[in-house]
Amino acid sequence: MSEIVLVTGGTGFLGSSLVKKLVNQGKRVRVIDNNFRGAPRKLLSVENEIEWVTADIRDLEKVKEACLDVSTIIHMAYINGTELFYKIPDKIIDVAVRGMLTVMDAGRSCGVSKFVLASSSEVYQTPALVPTPEEVSLIIPDILNPRYSYGGGKIVCELLAMHLATTYFEKTLIFRPHNVYGPDMGWEHVLPQFAMRAQDLMSESNAEMIDFQIQGDGKQTRAFIHIDDFTRGLIQVIEKGENKGIYHIGNPEELSILDVVEELGKVVKRKFNVVAGEEPKGATPRRCPDISKLKALGFEPEISFAQGLPSLVQWYFENRKLQK
Secondary structure, eight states: OOOEEEEETTTSHHHHHHHHHHHHTTOEEEEEEOOSSOOGGGGGGGTTSSEEEEOOTTOHHHHHHHHTTEEEEEEOOOOOOHHHHHHOHHHHHHHHHHHHHHHHHHHHHTTOOEEEEEOOGGGSSSOSSSSBOTTSOOOOSOTTOTTHHHHHHHHHHHHHIIIIIHHHSSEEEEEEEOSEEOTTOOSSSHHHHHHHHHHHHHHHOOOSEEEEEOSBOSOOEEEOEEHHHHHHHHHHHHHHOOTTEEEEEOOOOEEEHHHHHHHHHHHHTOEEEEEOBOOOTTOOSOOOBOOHHHHHTTOOOOOOHHHHHHHHHHHHHHOGGGOO
């Protein structure tokens, strides 16, 4: 019988895409998640081909149960969603640190050989160099700002991976996703919120030009990677990444928020007049990854933002009833 790959957070946006990819590759996959933000419906297409453990990753006994006969842990369980960084920073930190320690301890006790950690571009917040390589300094600009509960937790997890997991497991890897998007990605992110805002505005007005409120002046930039490209990149990291390697997974197509609104207008066939608003304290002005290390493993992004955005917009237009 083949060994099992354990995906923590497997009913989340990134986790569920990875699980389906692994199943399609013929892997035995076990998922552990408490569905705080994820949903089992994301795995309906493979629900009879995977093993389930419904539990909080801070529950050591349940996580040990999930780690039995596992060869690789891909630790993706975390609390994401920019709105939540400000609302529940205490829970984000607790799940980050206690969850990481619990998963590592359980994996060690069960003889797991490989540990792969999902980190984030939030670990370096406002980088001095853009496009940004993996070696950039990790920074928390303001420890009092609840936004950094997320990035701070990820920094702690990276430290634990490099200086503790590496003593527990034969191979340890870290990957940093950069603004992954696609249908059913959650509700607390900019692209779903923009899609739903556009739908509301269009239902209220037939005007040729519609005012579209944003946070900040729209000059902030991001580099979005479609979920299908992200998952292909992650598979490359899992299969080919070097021990103690850190890899950015992203698409270096850098767009301003003004560009994003313009692309959204093209999708819905309306014109939007961007109205600037107050920018949240601690927002990152510019973000774009250097993916040279990932390209060296054989990865190239294939889906442009203009190609990937329509399916996201359609999904949110049609599925708002699922919003928690």
